[in-house]
Amino acid sequence: MPPEMLLLAALDGLAYGSLIFLVAVGLSLIFGVLGIVNVAHGSFYAIGAYVAAAGVLALGAAGLPTWLAFPTLLIAAALVGILVGGLVEIALLRRVYGKEEVLQLIVTFAVFMILEDAQKVVFGVQPYFANAPMNWLGTVEVFGIFYTTYQLILMPLVALAVLVGLRFFLRRTSFGRAIVAVTQDREAATAMGIDAARVYLITFIIGASLAALGGALASATTSLTPGIGAGTLVLSFAVAAIAGLGRIEGAAVAALLIGLGRSAAVYFAPEFDVLIPYLIMMVVLLVRPQGLFSTVQTRKV
Amino acid sequence: MSGVILEADDLHLRFGGVQAANGASLKVAANERIAIIGPNGAGKTTFINLCTGYLKPQSGRVVFNGQDVTRLSPRAITRLGVGRSFQIPQLFLDNTVIDNLLLALSAREGSWSPFTPMLRHPKAEEMWALLDLVGLKETGNRIVRELPEGMRKLIDIAVALALEPKLIFMDEPTSGVSSTEKFQVMDTLTRVLDARATTAVFVEHDMDVVARYANRVAVWAGGRIAHQGTPEEILNHPEVRETVIGVGV
Numbered sequence: 016m017p018p019e020m021l022l023l024a025a026l027d028g029l030a031y032g033s034l035i036f037l038v039a040v041g042l043s044l045i046f047g048v049l050g051i052v053n054v055a056h057g058s059f060y061a062i063g064a065y066v067a068a069a070g071v072l073a074l075g076a077a078g079l080p081t082w083l084a085f086p087t088l089l090i091a092a093a094l095v096g097i098l099v100g101g102l103v104e105i106a107l108l109r110r111v112y113g114k115e116e117v118l119q120l121i122v123t124f125a126v127f128m129i130l131e132d133a134q135k136v137v138f139g140v141q142p143y144f145a146n147a148p149m150n151w152l153g154t155v156e157v158f159g160i161f162y163t164t165y166q167l168i169l170m171p172l173v174a175l176a177v178l179v180g181l182r183f184f185l186r187r188t189s190f191g192r193a194i195v196a197v198t199q200d201r202e203a204a205t206a207m208g209i210d211a212a213r214v215y216l217i218t219f220i221i222g223a224s225l226a227a228l229g230g231a232l233a234s235a236t237t238s239l240t241p242g243i244g245a246g247t248l249v250l251s252f253a254v255a256a257i258a259g260l261g262r263i264e265g266a267a268v269a270a271l272l273i274g275l276g277r278s279a280a281v282y283f284a285p286e287f288d289v290l291i292p293y294l295i296m297m298v299v300l301l302v303r304p305q306g307l308f309s310t311v312q313t314r315k316v
Numbered sequence: 317m318s319g320v321i322l323e324a325d326d327l328h329l330r331f332g333g334v335q336a337a338n339g340a341s342l343k344v345a346a347n348e349r350i351a352i353i354g355p356n357g358a359g360k361t362t363f364i365n366l367c368t369g370y371l372k373p374q375s376g377r378v379v380f381n382g383q384d385v386t387r388l389s390p391r392a393i394t395r396l397g398v399g400r401s402f403q404i405p406q407l408f409l410d411n412t413v414i415d416n417l418l419l420a421l422s423a424r425e426g427s428w429s430p431f432t433p434m435l436r437h438p439k440a441e442e443m444w445a446l447l448d449l450v451g452l453k454e455t456g457n458r459i460v461r462e463l464p465e466g467m468r469k470l471i472d473i474a475v476a477l478a479l480e481p482k483l484i485f486m487d488e489p490t491s492g493v494s495s496t497e498k499f500q501v502m503d504t505l506t507r508v509l510d511a512r513a514t515t516a517v518f519v520e521h522d523m524d525v526v527a528r529y530a531n532r533v534a535v536w537a538g539g540r541i542a543h544q545g546t547p548e549e550i551l552n553h554p555e556v557r558e559t560v561i562g563v564g565v
Contacts, residue, residue, distance in 0.1 A: 189422040189434040196408050196419055206406035207416075207475065208391045208423040 019160055024282040025275065026157065030166040030236075032274020033174035034229050038247055039254035040181065040266045041225030047261030048198050048218040049112065054123040055103060056226050057248025058130035062099055063227025064234040064243065065138045067091035068145035071234070075147055084148040088231040096224025099130070104219040109212065127244075135241055143239040163236075170232055177225065178267050185263070194218055198261075226251075253296040259306025269307065319346040321515060322398070322483055327366050327376035336362045337373060338539030342517075344483065349509070350517045351526040351547070353560055354536030360519045361403065363536065364485045367517075368400045369393040380483070394424055399481030403488045403519075405472035409461040413452060413471055416460060417443040420475045443478060449508050450474045466497035473505060477512065484509070486518040490525055498522065502529050527551060535560055 042056045070087040103126055111119050152164040185191040197204045197214045204211055229247070237243075254273055258265030273292045280291040287294075299307055322344040329337040336359045344350060352360050365371040367378055369390040377386040385393050394400070407416050418434050421427070421443060429437075437443075447453045450470050455463060460471065469489055476484055489505060490498045502525055509516050520526050526533055526547055533550040535543040543556055550556055 184430060187433040187435075188430055189418065189432075189437065190428040190430040192411075192415065192419055192434050193422065193428065196411070199410060200408055203406040203408055204423075206402060207420040208394055209419070210391075210423070 019158065020282055022158060023160055023162075024278045026160075026162055026167055027281070028275035028278035029271070030170050030274070031278055032271040033170040034233050035247070035250050035254055035274060036174045036267050036270035037177060037229035037232070038226045039251035039258070039270055040177065040263055041222035041229075042251050043255045043258065043261055043263065043266050044181075044225070045219055045222035046255070048194055049108070049215055051108060051112070051119050051123065052116070052260075053222070054120060054248065055126035055130060056123075056222070056251065057244035057246075058127050058134070059095060059100060059223040059226035059244075060230040060233075060247045060251075061134055061239075061244030062130065063092050063095045063230030064239050065134060065143060065230075066095055066227075067231035068143045068234040068239055069138070071145040071147055072143075075145075081147050081151040084145075084151070084235075088148065088234075089228070092224050092228035092231045095227035095230075096220050096222075100220045100223025100227075101216065103223075104216050108219065109215065112215070127248075131241070131244065134244075138239075140241055143234070146235050149235040166236060173228070173232060174267070174270075177228075178263065181263055190217075250292055253292045257296050257299045257307055259309025262306065262308040265306065265308030320344065321346050321381055322367065323379045324363075324367055325377050325379070327363075327373040327378070329362065329366060329371060329373050335539050337366060337376075340366070340376070340536075340540040342534060342541050342544075344515060344517055346482075346515055347513060348515055348517075348532055349506070349530050350532045350534055351520045351530035352517065352534045352536050352541075353520060353523075353526060353550075353556075355560060356521075358536055359539055360536045361487055364400065364487055364517075364519065368398055368485055391424070394479060394481070397480075397482040399476035399479065399484040399514075401469075401473045401476045401484070401486045401489065403491055405465075405468040407460050407468060407472060407475070410459060412457050412459055413447065413463075414440075414443060414456040416471060417446065417475055417478050421478045424479045446474055446477060449511060451504055464497075466493040466501050469493055469501055470504060473508075477508065477514070480512065481514060483515045483517070486516060488519050488521065490520065490522055498525065499528070505529075523551060 038056065038060050042053060045051060045053050067088045070091050071084045074083050074087060107122055107126060111122050149163050149165040152169065154161045155164050155167055157167070185195055193209050194214055197209060197211050201211055250273065254266055254269045257269035257272065272295060276291045276295050277288065280287040320343050324340060324342045327337045327340040340363055352363065354360050362371060366373050369385065369388050369392065372387060377384055379385065380396060380398055383396065385396065408419065415434065418437050418440065421439060422434070422437065427437070444453065444456060447456050452467060452470060452474070455467065460468060469492070473486060473489065490501055493501050506529055530547050532544060533547050534541045535550060535556050537559060543550060543553060
């Protein structure tokens, strides 16, 4: 087994893990605060990717400088999170908080199905490819192997920034502390005058924006076709389950684990490519059913 | 009565078959310390909830500083200057004392920040000063769960005082507090209320506390304030002694 292959697999895994982390941490955050397993999360990823690609292509068509593509990716993610995520929360989810989980699952699944078709109507079924930002950043050489700067440096940096930023936001700032407080004790939060409805809406928008950011970043590296949301959703579920739902640092480790596992499979045992993430999940859940980083706790009612 | 800051006028509220408030009225003058006494389960907390916006009466009105607040939300009433503490302290047990105060302050002021650390809130110094006043400065960085009930009561009251209310409703400030801590809690409380010129209405079961700390006593019976007067008048009132205090003359 040539060592370059091993290195290549590791770098690929890092890039892929970064992407999955962004999606999974959003899913995990939404579950942690709202208690909802959001099946529509994959759609935010897909719509984020399409909107970002459309924005980047429009920039190119207008003859604007390529570096503008980077703010475009961020703006696309925020727009999708605020508009699509906000609409879903306000119009549908707030009606099912505290209801049976089956109902919540059906509602988010219905949103997912609707959004899947809406994407086809808006963006068509032809593949979209907007790799201008990736080409613009060029390549770096690592031990004789050329790798795109976008995947090797930018994507992991964004994931790291999100990890550090989220930790800071949730642990230190008053707004983040309010989100955690509502999760711990909704009654006390209400008694102190914390507006739980607003906390839920903003958490959902942050979670949806993170998924859309994952999609926006991915849009430069791959061609977009209908169905990309579903595949990412399932993987991010695996990550969130391995980490223990609601764990941010855990999601980072689990995403890296899945990313590395999957790319190792792609290089050395391609027939296991699809299977590996679930094998990892199965082994982890057999040993620790609550996930790697979760402590068993009863939720206060 | 001069200097009335809050007036509850003829409040009625029925839940299912229970007439929880039946013509409840009370006038509160500035700087009074009113104790509400009455049998358990008779609706004293309901009365506080009606005055602070947590429940809406079916008829009657609540006027604070000349403004009708009957239909306002608890948040809006708090912002006007009516604080409240709870029988069971409503605190975030896994957070530190100062965090609880700052969260409550941010919630009431709407001064949320997604970027700056909460401990650098512009009013953090004021909150430390408030804790000092309540005698809890040393416990500011401790986790609430580790503290005894008496301290939690004071913290809950400090949370209510964080927004400098003109009037505070306290639901059994000494319940769950050991008899040795009780007077200490009340002494501290009175000192803080005096220092801040805050008017207080509190529900209380302990007649020693009532006699020592209230300057007016209101007896809650049958869904309304049935009697009121000075502690001396009320605690020696034969009917009150029999029905509320539970000892014959």
